[in-house]
Amino acid sequence: MKVAIIGFSVACLLVSGTAFASEELAKKNNCTLCHQLDKKGMGPALKEIAAKYKADAEGAKKIEEAVKNGSKGAWGENSVMAAQAQVKEADAQALAKWILSLAEDKVADDKAAPAEAAPAEKAAEPAAK
Numbered sequence: 001m002k003v004a005i006i007g008f009s010v011a012c013l014l015v016s017g018t019a020f021a022s023e024e025l026a027k028k029n030n031c032t033l034c035h036q037l038d039k040k041g042m043g044p045a046l047k048e049i050a051a052k053y054k055a056d057a058e059g060a061k062k063i064e065e066a067v068k069n070g071s072k073g074a075w076g077e078n079s080v081m082a083a084q085a086q087v088k089e090a091d092a093q094a095l096a097k098w099i100l101s102l103a104e105d106k107v108a109d110d111k112a113a114p115a116e117a118a119p120a121e122k123a124a125e126p127a128a129k
């Protein structure tokens with residue numbers, strides 16, 4: 001029984017890897033009070049933020065700056081996020097990377113996909129007739 005439990009825990013660690021660590025980081029820094037992974041809450045869904053910035057070479061920096069300085073009006077007229085001053089520099093960097101990594105889980109079909117989007121998926125489609 002014990003072996004099964006340990007085996008399960010190890011499998012979980014392998015599967016969730018660093019994503020889990022950063023989700024913990026988001027919890028620790030209170031981001032999850034307002035941001036959910038794929039649903040809009042008080043703030044935009046983290047996956048939507050990822051989709052917005054994934055094609056932006058400065059994306060990670062912009063996310064970090066939004067965390068440090070706050071953000072206003074980017075997601076709606078009356079939408080405001082206060083500066084998250086409690087977040088350590090290293091944590092802000094890790095969070096920015098993690099948020100961007102969420103975009104790779106699922107390429108947003110509803111948004112015009114940038115040129116580099118998932119060539120593997122395109123190749124699987126039948127050739128146009």
Ligand code: HEC
Nearest residue numbers: 029031034042043063066071072073074075079080081084
């Ligand atoms: C009190 C609620 C709240 C908390 C806590 C919060 N956010 Fe936000 N966040 C928002 C709202 C609301 C917006 C939309 C702001 C806007 O429209 O400009 C937002 C926007 C953002 C954006 C997008 C900025 C842009 O320019 O598109 C990022 C990135 C972000 N939050 C990251 C974080 C991270 C990381 C944390 C934790 C350190 C966090 N937020 C904590 C409410 C919150």
